[in-house]
Amino acid sequence: MIKLRAKDISVIYHTLDGETEAIKNLNLDVKEGEFLCLVGPSGCGKSTFLNVIAGLVKPSSGKIFIDNEEITKPSNKIGYMFQRDYLFEWRTIYKNIVLGLEIQKRLNGDNLKMVEYMLQKYGLSSFKNYYPRQLSGGMRQRAALIRTLALNPDILLLDEPFAALDYQTRLAVSDDIYRIIKNEGKTVIMVTHDISEAVSLSDRVVVLSKRPARIKDILEIKFSIKDRTPIKVREAPEFKDYFNLIWKELDIHVE
């Protein structure tokens, strides 16, 4: 079933120096429950595309549909996770996690019970009265994810969510986050420029061209091993084949 459809999306940025085509006629269908990665050269318009889906940037032309309904402003069905956790330093972890609910005036019993449940399940309940600076980078990113999940979105947009972490932490956190997201059965669209991250997490990888972004190729990622986890699949024989394939598609040169 199609969860999200991007139809003929084009985005043009205007500055005094001129105009820049960020995205050109991009069409994409995302299936329900799938983990989709967008990879592409830096500055190709990947993040712009996420912002369009999130309703933060209005496309110059084209439409976004979620469950066959057109999206024109930020929707409740979408949760957005950024490169950094953006936890507010002056709020405790708990207060940070309920921030979205507070803003949408949905701080009611059911939602709070859900938050309690997730805090418990994902090992943050003993830290809920801590301030963000007292937590490690991985814990903070997990708190940011729960803040997003607290709003119970169907689709998660992840904009290089692990890029700010060091390598070891990144592996552990991506494993962790993957497990939580799969557990909650969300549809995910993630932007990254880390090829191995894309291969290890996704069901499909969309390779984008240089600016203006258009789809170069879409790869189905399938592994022969059972119970895939992002760390386990790195040892699967197919892993390096997918890696090399994407690497060639990206056609990166040092200029």
Place this chain on the structure above:
Amino acid sequence: MLNENKIEYSKEHEIFLKNVKKRKALIIFTQILILVLFFAQWEITARLKIIDPFLVSQPTRMIKFLIKLYQNGELFRHIFVTCYETIIGFVLGTLIGTIFAVILWWWDFLSKVLEPYLVVLNALPKIALGPIIIFWVGNGRPAIIIIALMISLIVTIISVHAGFKEVDEDKIKLLKTFGATKFQILRYVVLPSSVPTIISALKINVGLSWVGVIVGEFLVAKEGLGFLIVFGGQVAQLDMVMLSIIILSIAAYIMYILVASLENKFLGWKN
């Protein structure tokens, strides 16, 4: 740290802690020593007629004058009046300045339009407006408070507005993904992130308000420390002038400490 969960430290760590304490004590001791030496040499050189007490006063004369002022009940009145005017001045300056900064943040067009005017007002020595203010609101306390407020107002608007604009765009974007309104963005991100800026504006404004109040008192007052300074100069009573300046320094120091302690209260999450 509570006694019952006191941790056993190594010998080396205990020596380290002791040294830190020792150094701190030494700093405070030296600070006090400088003060004592300064007043002692003042008194001694005045007694030995090396300096002229008529021109520079001397500590014992100031103490005599202090007692006199206390006995006729004027001491605390003068201190109170000046402190009161200063507090009102910097609280109003910070409050009104922050409100203006919010308005400018809300309407970017307005902030762009007003930019050159703010720069001019900032560059203008506000004291120059003193006579106009006195002419408008009369020869009294309101004029002094308005002069004090004028001095801190423009700086506050400019610095707090700059603080608002420095708030991380992505934090605002995060709230937008939650569907936040502009007012919610102000309330949940912009204002709380700017608390450090507002407190530092408050700290600067304390100093500026003292300037405003003392100048105001020079111009119009019949009471207050600024009045004592000017009056003392006019009647060639340097004891009165010097004493007032010393009291002023102490009052200004205490007020600064109080404002700085707000920082700990509001920025507790930093520690």
